[in-house]
Structures are given as structure tokens and as C-alpha cells.
Amino acid sequence: AQSVTQPDIHITVSEGASLELRCNYSYGATPYLFWYVQSPGQGLQLLLKYFSGDTLVQGIKGFEAEFKRSQSSFNLRKPSVHWSDAAEYFCAVGVAGGTSYGKLTFGQGTILTVHP
Amino acid sequence: NAGVMQNPRHLVRRRGQEARLRCSPMKGHSHVYWYRQLPEEGLKFMVYLQKENIIDESGMPKERFSAEFPKEGPSILRIQQVVRGDSAAYFCASSKKGTGGPGEQFFGPGTRLTVL
Numbered sequence: 136a137q138s139v140t141q142p143d144i145h146i147t148v149s150e151g152a153s154l155e156l157r158c159n160y161s162y163g164a165t166p167y168l169f170w171y172v173q174s175p176g177q178g179l180q181l182l183l184k185y186f187s188g189d190t191l192v193q194g195i196k197g198f199e200a201e202f203k204r205s206q207s208s209f210n211l212r213k214p215s216v217h218w219s220d221a222a223e224y225f226c227a228v229g230v231a232g233g234t235s236y237g238k239l240t241f242g243q244g245t246i247l248t249v250h251p
Numbered sequence: 252n253a254g255v256m257q258n259p260r261h262l263v264r265r266r267g268q269e270a271r272l273r274c275s276p277m278k279g280h281s282h283v284y285w286y287r288q289l290p291e292e293g294l295k296f297m298v299y300l301q302k303e304n305i306i307d308e309s310g311m312p313k314e315r316f317s318a319e320f321p322k323e324g325p326s327i328l329r330i331q332q333v334v335r336g337d338s339a340a341y342f343c344a345s346s347k348k349g350t351g352g353p354g355e356q357f358f359g360p361g362t363r364l365t366v367l
Contacts, residue, residue: 169355171358178360227294237306238284238296238299238309239284239294239344241286242293243293244292244293
């Protein structure tokens with residue numbers, strides 16, 4: 136079965152600083168990888184996804200993520216954080232076949248706090 | 252161009268009552284997924300449905316929980332005889348295809364269930 140680990144429960148950065156949120160997955164084949172963002176009391180919004188092809192994926196709001204198969208990682212990055220980026224971020228993995236077909240497995244989430 | 256709709260947004264029940272959560276997928280989507288988010292945790296997959304079919308219910312508790320997605324109308328997640336441990340946010344997602352792959356999932360705003 137697939138699994139996702141987000142090692143950092145809480146990250147604090149200053150506005151304008153760069154950001155990297157870590158995500159490691161466990162899955163035997165090529166996974167489908169996602170980053171979602173959740174603001175307090177809200178649903179999840181998709182930031183970006185990786186299915187195949189170029190391992191550097193661009194998303195909305197200036198975010199990007201890089202798939203590294205050798206490290207089983209899909210870290211999320213942003214060069215300059217804005218106060219509005221404060222939220223909780225979830226990494227997720229999906230599979231295209233087998234008994235887990237259709238469902239997403241989420242990491243525990245990383246809460247991002249942005250200081251002015 | 253409405254997104255995934257869930258109602259009610261907030262639901263309060265007393266122990267032993269029934270909770271009914273509704274989800275209307277995005278237009279053109281025929282696949283629905285339910286996830287539960289307990290406090291301080293990530294989302295956990297519960298069930299995956301297509302119209303009139305349950306595809307994967309591996310994440311559903313064996314008792315008191317049921318889900319349906321009828322030919323007409325919204326998907327319903329039903330919790331009978333609720334207990335305090337059922338208090339959580341329940342999210343519905345929909346996709347065009349039944350996969351975590353190219354058929355990316357779009358999430359609703361969630362229903363926050365509180366059991367007194």
C-alpha cells in the first residue's frame with residue numbers, strides 16, 4: 136500500500152523568504168503526486184500535480200514541485216512567500232490501478248505560518 | 252460553473268442520532284470520493300463511488316457508516332447512531348475518471364460534524 140510522509144508538521148517563514156515543504160512517498164510503481172492547500176475551515180485546492188514527463192511541475196500561485204524518483208520525494212517550493220500563503224499544505228499520492236485504484240493517500244499536512 | 256457542493260456545511264447531532272451528508276459533484280463528473288479529516292490529522296479515504304456503484308469502500312468503518320450515489324441526485328454519506336468519535340470534517344471530491352491519476356479530484360468545502 137502507498138504512503139506519504141510530510142516530515143515537517145509546522146514551518147514558519149518570513150514574508151519574502153523562500154519556502155520548501157518536504158514530501159516523501161512510498162509506492163512500488165510510478166505514482167501520481169499532488170499538492171493541495173487548505174485554508175482554515177475551507178476545502179482543499181489543488182496547487183499542482185505530477186503524472187509523467189517533466190519532473191519539475193509548475194502550479195498555481197507561483198508554486199512548483201520537483202519529482203525525484205531516486206529519493207521518493209516531491210517537494211513543494213516557492214521562491215518568495217506572501218502572507219496569503221499561510222495555510223496547511225497536503226501532499227498526496229494516487230495510483231492508477233490495483234486495489235487502491237481511485238483513492239488518494241494524504242500526508243499528515245504541514246502548517247505554514249508567515250511572519251511579516 | 253459550480254464546483255463540488257456539500258451540505259450542510261455544519262451539522263450538530265447528539266449521540267445516537269443519524270447524520271446525513273450530501274455531496275453534489277461537479278458538472279460532468281461521475282466519480283465521487285469521501286474523505287474524513289479528524290482534528291490534527293490529514294484526510295483519510297473512506298469510499299469511492301460511481302453512479303449506483305460502490306467501487307472501493309476499504310476506508311469505511313464496518314458498522315454504522317454507509318454511502319450511496321444514486322442515478323439521480325447527490326451522493327449521500329450516512330452515519331447511524333453517531334458517537335463523539337465521529338466528530339470530524341467530511342470532504343467529498345469528484346472527478347471525471349475513477350483514478351487518482353489523470354482524473355484529478357476536486358474537493359468540496361466539507362461538512363463539519365459535531366457530535367454532542
